[in-house]
Amino acid sequence: MTDKLTFLGLGVMGFPMAGHLAQAGYAVTVYNRTAQKAEKWLKTYGSARCALAATPAQAVCEADLVFACVGADKDVEDICVGEAGAFAAMKPGAVFVDHTTASAQVARAMYDKAKALGLGFLDAPVSGGEAGAQAGQLTVMCGGDQADFDQARPVMENYAKMMRLLGPAGSGQTAKMVNQICIAGTLQGLSEALHFCQSAGLDVEAVVDVISKGAAQSWQMENRAASMAAGSFDFGFAVDWMRKDLAIVLEEARRMGVSLPSTALIDQFYADVQA
Amino acid sequence: MTDKLTFLGLGVMGFPMAGHLAQAGYAVTVYNRTAQKAEKWLKTYGSARCALAATPAQAVCEADLVFACVGADKDVEDICVGEAGAFAAMKPGAVFVDHTTASAQVARAMYDKAKALGLGFLDAPVSGGEAGAQAGQLTVMCGGDQADFDQARPVMENYAKMMRLLGPAGSGQTAKMVNQICIAGTLQGLSEALHFCQSAGLDVEAVVDVISKGAAQSWQMENRAASMAAGSFDFGFAVDWMRKDLAIVLEEARRMGVSLPSTALIDQFYADVQA
Amino acid sequence: MTDKLTFLGLGVMGFPMAGHLAQAGYAVTVYNRTAQKAEKWLKTYGSARCALAATPAQAVCEADLVFACVGADKDVEDICVGEAGAFAAMKPGAVFVDHTTASAQVARAMYDKAKALGLGFLDAPVSGGEAGAQAGQLTVMCGGDQADFDQARPVMENYAKMMRLLGPAGSGQTAKMVNQICIAGTLQGLSEALHFCQSAGLDVEAVVDVISKGAAQSWQMENRAASMAAGSFDFGFAVDWMRKDLAIVLEEARRMGVSLPSTALIDQFYADVQA
Amino acid sequence: MTDKLTFLGLGVMGFPMAGHLAQAGYAVTVYNRTAQKAEKWLKTYGSARCALAATPAQAVCEADLVFACVGADKDVEDICVGEAGAFAAMKPGAVFVDHTTASAQVARAMYDKAKALGLGFLDAPVSGGEAGAQAGQLTVMCGGDQADFDQARPVMENYAKMMRLLGPAGSGQTAKMVNQICIAGTLQGLSEALHFCQSAGLDVEAVVDVISKGAAQSWQMENRAASMAAGSFDFGFAVDWMRKDLAIVLEEARRMGVSLPSTALIDQFYADVQA
């Protein structure tokens, strides 16, 4: 029975995700590169069954399931197979669930290394943002083996409203890329539309109210149009992650020989916003 | 009390819209350039209070409200102020409601001409497509005067679920442009995403099922992804209208000095689909 | 024998072009909407055989060849067939040579009207800019009939280094569009390249010096890179004409069903520069 | 005095480049991964002073200057510092001149490794294509130290008409990127222009003849327009290299935070051509 868990990476996403697991009563050992965040986490969520660890290796040795949510490819490699990485210390049969948004290539590479060590591995990137993580309403897109997914699912349920195994290793990351391509197009359309709307002197709120009832509706329109129109969209944050994600998408598309003209263009516009 | 109505243009949209008015019990006189469609309409929806007319002028002379849904700018001018056009024959105080998607310029020009003749004029483009027209679930974006809108609203309710006056003459058309810019971006993102998804060998239905629960969700994804993935999207029709609409959008943006890079690019991609 | 000429429109281009004709000894009657420019022209270039006229009609009545270089479509219609326009006053057999950059449609329409009146008409847009006009080194792209071209050619030689009849009416304008599409692509590449070069901290002049010897060479690179790098490119002016020209191009491409994705995108970038 | 040379990589470019060196009388030792090409080279160009070697290390041990022209980043690393790589076997003070088109990062990394071993290193990508290599008319863009450049220059003169040191390590590769950005824009403009020209029914050759005398002129137009119009452009080959080069460009732009919208778009169009 799954009872002992590890969570690696207590950033914007990992912090509340790990919190839901602690609140559900699991014994959660956490690791964060910058120790203060782990201490803060322990104060916020930690029960008597929770603990801190100084390295991934120390954090995982008793865990049935290990969750991670770090930055990008290199970071995933670091915590899995780097110095004092998790894999070498994990119990046989334990499953590593990687919630990081990373490349499908790194997912497949980690899957292979895990399997060779008798471990399970799921690439399991999430969508839903900080708000979704806090509310425990994330969507999780998984790639890997059914048995590993079945083992992780009941635990992930504590922070996810939707989980699905979409195919072999890498499929979760690829599905997340599909997600990001959709978002990029929708957001670009929305941003050009709002710019046009304001330039035409129309009442943005009224127009959005009307058009969000029909074929132009999107989650982004419902949740972002108001702040975008007010110019208070926190670009600094969102844009950096978006560019990271689109870099992964475009790299994968290049490998597959798939043309994504508008996605590539939008990615360049983000460079201007970043600058 | 509004009782006698006219409907000009019984195409894909106008045919069922006028039908809803007849079914609601109004006395509806219809005109269609190609007479057979008008005859078919009369057989389908016509009550004893309904009639055909041979020209816009003949159709409108007793009406309190005149509705139209024709092709584009030139067509609006034709039926309003062309030979045997409606304006010259309308009763003082009657209101012309134009459901055509056209330019804001033609809307403002027709509004001015109508007012000079003691008539009302609303630009009132719709969204919702053929299905929305048949189900009486359209969204109507209006520009013009409050009094004219108040007069038209209870009648439009027979085919619309959402109606709003968004500002002076032209505002309805401008709002529709905002709508189309959003749709263009969302559809392009969706189409690149599905292409990517299929090329990666993922199960499109499963991926769409998962991502449509989160930040990538859109009306287009929910209603079009399946048929787009199946390749059975009726491009022939949709693309022609979309190009017409985007031509209006880009012309207006040019006049306003607004830059719509991704919309302009997408419009060009449609040229390839048309070819 | 051609001896009496008219020049309509003494703007940046027409002023020096007409000057070359006067200096070649022709009897040149000029008309400019704003009379001061015509007076200034007469002071600068006018011989005893030159004269001013108050309308296009007055200017053309004795001319064998009428040249014009005005703004855009509407202006061409104005001076040709508007009130006191040239056509109604021209001698039978006289040829109207339009150096304006305009649409192929207006060229074909004016050609038809001219022919119906027993006149000749050439659409004859130029390239080479103000410097080319002053130096008499323009390139002239012509559409129309061979006989009309043969009559105009020896006179145009006074300000052109290259003239060619490219096909029936409209072909000159279409060739000019081909020219502008090339320039738009080259300039955009150049501007992204210089931006990249400067951001990388390289010496722009040295890099341009090297690469302009090979496959990246272009007239634009040789003539514009230095001022573009210095940021002293007179965008205000050039961009307005470029947008006018690209609007004509994109409108024509739309009519033909031709996709010009990168040209359409670049056109939108100019909107930002204009703003 | 420089007399003994090595050339690594006898592909489309390296084969004739090394040939010029042999023909100039130098003692040239060559290495090619696939041995047959080296044997063919020896038959074609080899003098009594020329020889084959089985590895980079064996090829370079007596050389004053080592030239290489291989595929991409990984290949440069292989032949420099991989197993039996050149660096470990080179004489102190010898200079490695890398003609491969690769990233500025790999250039800087190899420079650092070379310097640490008491060697010289120049990143020295070329432009001019196969024809330029055969004719000995290449352009060479160099990054590195002046002394190393001074040592290599007289030898490179045998296949280059233009060589320049543009700054520290990486500057040659960065300049080549500037070159490729220009070419991408120019080629895209040209290809849209020719497509438009043909669709309009104009005589492409005649139009190109006229416009290549003015502001639309480019090396690409003069050298490629005819074959592009004839559809006989060898896309298969050129497009693969172009995509490799643009991938390097876009990666570097991402690192620098520079936005290259039109270049990124064009790169995606190549994906379609490749497919």
Ligand SMILES: NC(=O)C1=CN([C@@H]2O[C@H](COP(=O)(O)OP(=O)(O)OC[C@H]3O[C@@H](n4cnc5c(N)ncnc54)[C@H](OP(=O)(O)O)[C@@H]3O)[C@@H](O)[C@H]2O)C=CC1
């Ligand atoms: N934020 C969002 O809205 C969403 C984010 N994501 C994805 O989730 C992932 C995490 O995002 P988020 O939580 O916002 O990011 P944060 O930057 O807030 O957190 C990153 C976490 O990863 C740790 N980390 C990074 N690199 C390493 C490394 N090499 N070794 C050890 N630990 C490392 C950081 O440690 P330290 O504290 O020491 O820096 C930190 O705990 C990213 O892949 C992101 O793309 C997905 C959906 C939404």
Ligand SMILES: NC(=O)C1=CN([C@@H]2O[C@H](COP(=O)(O)OP(=O)(O)OC[C@H]3O[C@@H](n4cnc5c(N)ncnc54)[C@H](OP(=O)(O)O)[C@@H]3O)[C@@H](O)[C@H]2O)C=CC1
């Ligand atoms: N400038 C350049 O570098 C190039 C320009 N061209 C093309 O040449 C044409 C002229 O350009 P340019 O000389 O720079 O423009 P200017 O604006 O300097 O001159 C325009 C001329 O046209 C006259 N004009 C405009 N509209 C009318 C009208 N309705 N009735 C009568 N006269 C009118 C103006 O009269 P008024 O003085 O009263 O305003 C003026 O003499 C344009 O089509 C442009 O695209 C082509 C190649 C290069």
Ligand SMILES: NC(=O)C1=CN([C@@H]2O[C@H](COP(=O)(O)OP(=O)(O)OC[C@H]3O[C@@H](n4cnc5c(N)ncnc54)[C@H](OP(=O)(O)O)[C@@H]3O)[C@@H](O)[C@H]2O)C=CC1
């Ligand atoms: N072709 C062109 O028009 C131009 C090319 N360039 C650049 O020049 C470089 C070479 O191009 P080109 O000559 O056309 O390419 P080719 O593919 O014809 O030749 C590549 C050469 O590199 C060798 N090579 C590749 N990888 C390795 C490796 N890992 N170890 C050892 N040898 C290796 C190949 O060996 P083998 O024979 O065993 O495959 C071959 O000799 C590229 O960077 C290209 O971008 C620059 C300007 C123009």
